[in-house]
Amino acid sequence: MYPSKFEHVPVQSIDDAITALKEYDDAELIAGGQSLVPLQKTRFASPDHLIDIGNIDELQYVEAEDDAVRVGALATHTEIQQAPPIRDHVHLFSECISQIADWPVRNQGTFGGTIAEADPSGDYLPVMQVLNPDIELAGPEGERMVPFDEFYIGMFTVDMAETELVIGARIPKIETAVPDAAAVGSTYKKHAERSGDYALVGIAAIVAIDADGMVADAKLSVGAVGPLTRATEAEAAVEGTELDENALNEAAAAVREAVLPDEEGPEGEYKEAMAGEFAERALQTAYERATENL
Numbered sequence: 367m368y369p370s371k372f373e374h375v376p377v378q379s380i381d382d383a384i385t386a387l388k389e390y391d392d393a394e395l396i397a398g399g400q401s402l403v404p405l406q407k408t409r410f411a412s413p414d415h416l417i418d419i420g421n422i423d424e425l426q427y428v429e430a431e432d433d434a435v436r437v438g439a440l441a442t443h444t445e446i447q448q449a450p451p452i453r454d455h456v457h458l459f460s461e462c463i464s465q466i467a468d469w470p471v472r473n474q475g476t477f478g479g480t481i482a483e484a485d486p487s488g489d490y491l492p493v494m495q496v497l498n499p500d501i502e503l504a505g506p507e508g509e510r511m512v513p514f515d516e517f518y519i520g521m522f523t524v525d526m527a528e529t530e531l532v533i534g535a536r537i538p539k540i541e542t543a544v545p546d547a548a549a550v551g552s553t554y555k556k557h558a559e560r561s562g563d564y565a566l567v568g569i570a571a572i573v574a575i576d577a578d579g580m581v582a583d584a585k586l587s588v589g590a591v592g593p594l595t596r597a598t599e600a601e602a603a604v605e606g607t608e609l610d611e612n613a614l615n616e617a618a619a620a621v622r623e624a625v626l627p628d629e630e631g632p633e634g635e636y637k638e639a640m641a642g643e644f645a646e647r648a649l650q651t652a653y654e655r656a657t658e659n660l
């Protein structure tokens with residue numbers, strides 16, 4: 367199917383984008399178009415105006431700061447994945463992006479579009495939940511910064527007014543996640559039917575250890591199994607342990623208990639079981655990486 371008729375409104379600056387958002391009633395921003403265009407083609411979205419922010423140069427960057435990496439809203443998945451500060455300091459994000467769809471999607475899809483879309487099957491959400499970056503927004507009242515855990519309200523719902531846009535984020539380097547830890551490791555594990563498919567389960571884990579190899583702090587988030595789930599009971603089960611088999615089993619059981627799959631019956635049970643299994647694998651990998659960093 368073709369999209370319904372719309373007016374293309376290209377803008378060259380953040381201010382112009384805000385002016386256009388204020389001016390047009392039935393308007394949508396378009397960045398990489400990887401989510402919006404399929405929705406238009408299937409007529410799940412039929413905006414009268416498409417405000418095209420794809421050429422706003424000031425939104426295209428990935429740059430390191432002291433304890434964070436700043437990512438512009440128009441940085442593509444590929445640009446983020448390949449950026450040295452992300453590979454070196456936010457490894458799980460780079461690992462996550464490498465498992466999104468395929469090259470054409472990763473070359474077009476942007477950080478801002480993905481964060482604003484807040485698709486519960488998307489790979490970003492669990493990673494963002496464990497990192498809790500500050501999301502930067504701009505609107506008629508100026509700019510504001512919101513921690514991800516306040517920005518993300520629920521599936522497809524974020525704290526963003528109709529006249530605002532995401533302009534970027536300040537993502538903490540994982541070594542700053544637990545300042546007193548001796549070493550930190552992280553990973554993103556995805557379970558999908560075929561490589562490049564949307565996730566059946568997506569798990570982000572950060573594990574910080576002390577000098578004796580004991581888990582000082584763990585952050586674990588489960589995506590694509592019903593609502594985005596921060597697995598706090600599982601985190602507590604591994605903290606203070608050397609991540610032995612008992613701790614891992616307890617964590618997996620806590621994850622199975624915490625998730626609420628949308629599917630009923632065997633499909634839901636399968637996702638629950640896989641959430642436990644992949645959480646275990648993620649914790650193990652993050653722990654091993656932390657010990658390598660000791």
Ligand SMILES: Cc1cc2nc3c(=O)[nH]c(=O)nc-3n(C[C@H](O)[C@H](O)[C@H](O)COP(=O)(O)OP(=O)(O)OC[C@H]3O[C@@H](n4cnc5c(N)ncnc54)[C@H](O)[C@@H]3O)c2cc1C
Pocket residue numbers: 394395396397398399400401402403404439465466467468471474475476477478479480482483485487488489490530531532533562563564565
């Ligand atoms: C075939 C295919 C497979 C895919 N597989 C995966 C996958 O495995 N995992 C995964 O995570 N994702 C997947 N995606 C989604 C992909 O990651 C998209 O790139 C991403 O969801 C949207 O980014 P975009 O720049 O293309 O956004 P767009 O499609 O341009 O916009 C998406 C939405 O965000 C809004 N928006 C865009 N930019 C901004 C901004 N700066 N501020 C506020 N609102 C904004 C738009 O108005 C629109 O509502 C897939 C997409 C396709 C087409």
